[in-house]
Amino acid sequence: MRHLGLDSCPGLVRPFPAADGALVRLRVPGGRIPLGTLSDLLAMAADHGAPVLQLTSRGNLQLRALPDPLPTDLVTRLEATGLLPSATHELVRNIIATPLDGQIASLVGELDDALVADPELGALPGRFLFAVGNAGGAVLGEAWDAAYEVIDDHCGRVLAGRYAVEVARRDAVAELVHRARLFLQHRDDAGVWNVRDLPDRSPVFDGMSPYAVSPAPPLRPGVVDDDPDGALVVGVPLGMLRSTHAAALAAVADEVTLTPWRSLVVPGGVTHATTLAAAGLVTTPDSPWARLSACVGAPSCGRTSSPTLELAGAAASVLPVDGARVHVVGCERRCGHPATDHATVVAPTTVDDILTAAGARP
Ligand code: SF4
Known part of the structure; x- marks a missing residue:
């Protein structure tokens, strides 16, 4: 889809004026975040706006219902979290990644540093998304613009749209930066926000060959297969992280990883699943919240x-656990929709509207 005009992705440098107040999005490249930082952010949210952190479909966090303009005290506290290393590049540090992989975490750090160090890349649209994932990994099923697919410790593929080029691991970040620069040089106007909006013969794909990824489905709540440390994926109902959730998480882990599926990966969480479930987090795939x-x-x-959140919350108590994913939206903009197969309910007025779209009504 082609979009006209500048994107309006929000950040601390550019809060979005929503109906309930200013909205600030915080980028968390790769998703890893200390529990102490999450708790600090929840305290700021409670002091100034809605007492929740909203998890986005790109693994970022949002504070909402804030005063407009933002109070100086809040800006100072947000900057003190260390999540905002660059005012010029705040809006472009959008990187999703396979969790629980040390090599990938290190690549994310290198890519983030390279983005911030390149003055030209501060002009990337806020909607431009990088991904770093293992071959067959679920993050490669998301709507990224440029990605690195790990083949082994020494090499991988840089992907752009439906094209790829094999590169050595040591060249991965430089190649991603190169493709992002090409995108800026060859999009024909500022209304082109994504690589998928480019024609097939764009110079952005020079030297690449057609390639299709084969990603796994999104991680579902529950045990992470083959993880020796007993990591647990916990879903956050409707993506709204609350202080009760954070308190339970802080009792069992020092750090979690945000996913693009409104969930968190908790190292060693398997042995604490009962505690986390008691706090309202989703710890198994057989839950309507999933x-x-x-x-x-x-x-x-x-x-x-x-009132989409209210209706979806009510639907959760009567929705069968089996069936397609359901995304409830208030209008055709369909904000936050999953990248993978799902049913969409637009502007429901009753819980029945949701159940019908979910196939839970005859
Ligand atoms: S989908 Fe529509 S109603 Fe929902 S948040 Fe986006 S613009 Fe608002």
């Missing part, structure tokens, strides 16, 4: 009168 997501809807968003 198939439900929603945009904020009314009254937080002025584009709809549909």
